Amino acid sequence: MIAAFARSLVAGAVVSGTPLLYATLAEVIGERAGVVNLGLEGVMLMGAVVGFVTTVHTGSAAAGVLAAALAGAAFNALFAWLVVDRRANQLATGLALMFCGVGLSALIGAPYIGRPITGLAELRVPGLASIPVLGPALFVHDALVYAAVPVAVATWWALFWTRWGLAVRAVGENPVAAFAAGRSPRAVQYQALVLAGLLAGIAGAHLSIGVAKTWAEWMTAGRGFIAVALVVFARWQPLRAIAGAFLFGGAISLQLQLQARGVPISPFVLDMLPYVLSLAVLAAWGGMGRQAAPGSLGRVFQGQR
Amino acid sequence: MNARAIVTTLVTALLVCTGVAPAQPKLIVGILHVGSITDAGYNQAHADGIQAMKRNLPEVEVIEVENVPEGADAERVMESMIKRGARLIIPASFGYLEPALRVAQRYPEVKFAHPGGYKRVPNLTTYWASTPEGFYLLGMAAGKVTRTNKIGYVVALPISFFLANINAFELGARSVNPKAETRLVFTGTFLDPAKEATAATALLDQGADVLGVIVDSPITVVQTAEKRGAYSVGYHYLGAQKFAPNGWISGIAFTWGNLYTRFARQVLDGSFKSENILGSLGDDLLAIAPFGPAVPADAASLVNAKRQEFIGGRAHPFQGPLKDNTGVERVKAGEVFPLTDLGKMNWLVEGVVGQPR
Numbered sequence: 001m002i003a004a005f006a007r008s009l010v011a012g013a014v015v016s017g018t019p020l021l022y023a024t025l026a027e028v029i030g031e032r033a034g035v036v037n038l039g040l041e042g043v044m045l046m047g048a049v050v051g052f053v054t055t056v057h058t059g060s061a062a063a064g065v066l067a068a069a070l071a072g073a074a075f076n077a078l079f080a081w082l083v084v085d086r087r088a089n090q091l092a093t094g095l096a097l098m099f100c101g102v103g104l105s106a107l108i109g110a111p112y113i114g115r116p117i118t119g120l121a122e123l124r125v126p127g128l129a130s131i132p133v134l135g136p137a138l139f140v141h142d143a144l145v146y147a148a149v150p151v152a153v154a155t156w157w158a159l160f161w162t163r164w165g166l167a168v169r170a171v172g173e174n175p176v177a178a179f180a181a182g183r184s185p186r187a188v189q190y191q192a193l194v195l196a197g198l199l200a201g202i203a204g205a206h207l208s209i210g211v212a213k214t215w216a217e218w219m220t221a222g223r224g225f226i227a228v229a230l231v232v233f234a235r236w237q238p239l240r241a242i243a244g245a246f247l248f249g250g251a252i253s254l255q256l257q258l259q260a261r262g263v264p265i266s267p268f269v270l271d272m273l274p275y276v277l278s279l280a281v282l283a284a285w286g287g288m289g290r291q292a293a294p295g296s297l298g299r300v301f302q303g304q305r
Numbered sequence: 306m307n308a309r310a311i312v313t314t315l316v317t318a319l320l321v322c323t324g325v326a327p328a329q330p331k332l333i334v335g336i337l338h339v340g341s342i343t344d345a346g347y348n349q350a351h352a353d354g355i356q357a358m359k360r361n362l363p364e365v366e367v368i369e370v371e372n373v374p375e376g377a378d379a380e381r382v383m384e385s386m387i388k389r390g391a392r393l394i395i396p397a398s399f400g401y402l403e404p405a406l407r408v409a410q411r412y413p414e415v416k417f418a419h420p421g422g423y424k425r426v427p428n429l430t431t432y433w434a435s436t437p438e439g440f441y442l443l444g445m446a447a448g449k450v451t452r453t454n455k456i457g458y459v460v461a462l463p464i465s466f467f468l469a470n471i472n473a474f475e476l477g478a479r480s481v482n483p484k485a486e487t488r489l490v491f492t493g494t495f496l497d498p499a500k501e502a503t504a505a506t507a508l509l510d511q512g513a514d515v516l517g518v519i520v521d522s523p524i525t526v527v528q529t530a531e532k533r534g535a536y537s538v539g540y541h542y543l544g545a546q547k548f549a550p551n552g553w554i555s556g557i558a559f560t561w562g563n564l565y566t567r568f569a570r571q572v573l574d575g576s577f578k579s580e581n582i583l584g585s586l587g588d589d590l591l592a593i594a595p596f597g598p599a600v601p602a603d604a605a606s607l608v609n610a611k612r613q614e615f616i617g618g619r620a621h622p623f624q625g626p627l628k629d630n631t632g633v634e635r636v637k638a639g640e641v642f643p644l645t646d647l648g649k650m651n652w653l654v655e656g657v658v659g660q661p662r
Contacts, residue, residue: 004510004511005510007510008506008507008510008511011506011510012503012506012507015502015503015506016499016500016503019499106372110341110343110371111343113341113343113344113345113522114343114344114345114349114522114524116528116547116548207498207499211498211499211502211503212498212499212501212502212525213502213525213528214498214522214524214525214528216341216344216496216498216522217340217341217372217496218496219496219497219498219499221494221496221497221499221500252500252503253503253507256490256492256500256503256504256507257507257510259489259490259491259504259507259659259660260457260488260490260504260507260508260510260511260513261511262488262658262659264660265660266660266662267463267491267493267659267660267662268493268662271491271493
């Protein structure tokens with residue numbers, strides 16, 4: 001009984017945490033380049049709807065994921081144009097983009113509500129899936145779940161161990177200095193935001209064609225904003241984002257599991273669990289180390305590009 | 306304004322004045338939906354009702370708006386419908402009640418019909434269909450089908466009307482299977498398909514082999530059950546079974562078509578009056594979906610016999626003695642919990658695993 005509970009809890013945590021991880025990584029990359037994107041929710045929704053529509057028409061979930069990534073990238077490129085080239089305020093533009101994404105995705109998706117799809121297939125990892133308890137919890141999932149942690153590691157590697165990553169971080173800390181050193185802040189921010197859009201699109205696709213296998217308006221239900229908060233939680237570190245996303249996913253899974261098991265706690269209290277847990281961790285970590293935010297986060301580079 | 310626009314305006318004005326204008330519809334009906342009309346759930350049931358009305362009364366025109374937020378936006382949408390000539394408005398969501406009451410008081414000549422409302426004015430009528438009897442019947446069918454004796458329900462929020470439905474369901478299940486229990490998971494929201502999928506999976510992992518759902522759209526939960534080889538019961542809309550060809554048990558659904566036709570006829574002939582309409586199994590507002598392949602023939606005939614008892618008033622879903630799931634007696638032997646008091650049902654009956662608040 002306990003084993004079944006643990007298996008279900010961990011499996012639910014992994015499924016709930018995966019879209020959060022992709023979305024958090026997207027925001028980490030953008031913010032490392034100095035751009036706050038509060039429109040992440042809208043970018044995810046564009047990915048979710050385009051991925052779903054493509055899957056309906058092609059019958060291929062892989063094509064859906066690809067289309068979702070491209071849609072996310074295109075939508076975030078629009079954001080990049082507004083905040084980098086047009087030098088618009090990042091916070092206001094992000095919120096406008098969020099509402100734009102909510103409306104546009106609803107418009108695109110309206111004829112597709114209630115259309116059945118097969119969605120991403122569950123893949124059993126041979127051998128590992130037979131491990132008691134943890135096997136079925138961790139190794140019977142769709143491909144995007146398996147890819148999530150490697151993508152986080154790759155993001156960490158790209159940001160901290162490549163020249164491109166150095167440029168991204170330099171632009172995020174001090175675009176003037178980066179410019180003086182021969183880097184183009186404009187090009188770097190565009191690259192970072194397009195890459196972020198790819199990941200946010202995949203996050204949305206995982207919701208619509210991986211988990212729910214249906215399209216519903218505003219189906220991200222605030223996960224884009226949770227991801228923005230998880231970036232702070234993760235201190236702009238891709239590896240810490242893994243912990244943050246799965247901790248939050250675990251809290252969502254835990255509250256549903258506790259209810260399914262009939263634990264006598266009010267559903268209203270259980271519904272707060274993920275947020276209470278986040279606050280507790282933030283409070284515990286609050287005083288540790290120096291402030292980790294990129295130095296020029298949210299500031300618009302006014303110099304030459 | 307350019308010359309062409311001026312000419313067009315003048316011609317239109319002339320046509321209107323001389324009565325050569327295109328034939329006006331006899332009645333324009335406006336309907337507001339809180340979600341999408343293809344959700345295979347609550348909203349689609351209302352939208353299908355309005356389509357049925359159009360088939361019955363081809364001379365009636367419909368203005369239909371989806372995804373209207375509950376609040377000031379709803380008021381504006383209703384006012385714009387009235388400006389476009391609507392004389393009957395159906396604000397088809399519980400949360401539209403207050404906005405509709407305000408608009409109704411400003412436009413006494415326009416008639417309103419609100420689902421589930423608890424307040425009325427002379428030009429606003431309220432309607433709903435009593436669902437506990439239907440849930441009792443679904444519970445009977447599910448109680449006969451389940452092998453693990455565990456039925457899982459994914460529910461948006463612990464609202465008294467939902468608790469009443471769950472209680473009736475469990476009582477129906479127990480009436481044919483004393484070991485049947487109903488487990489609840491509240492998602493805290495009417496629309497979050499990813500969370501619904503996780504909740505459904507959690508219930509299946511706890512051993513449930515039948516799933517039911519009370520959120521806006523049943524699609525995700527019904528599909529999740531089907532994929533895991535479990536059974537499902539539906540709510541709101543008859544078409545949900547296409548998502549579970551194997552595991553479908555049955556569902557209850559609202560069939561508003563005849564009622565909307567009656568409302569439109571009443572507005573046309575001037576007999577519209579404000580009343581509180583509460584439909585039931587016996588009339589045409591509530592339908593039981595056809596049984597799926599999983600339901601054995603003897604269970605189907607048991608359910609149908611009970612249905613006739615409900616219709617004939619010979620049975621009541623909340624017949625005492627009833628205890629809640631903490632052991633407190635809630636309805637004494639020989640008494641019933643009145644269906645008009647469902648708003649006060651803040652407890653869960655014995656056999657339901659879950660917290661009412």
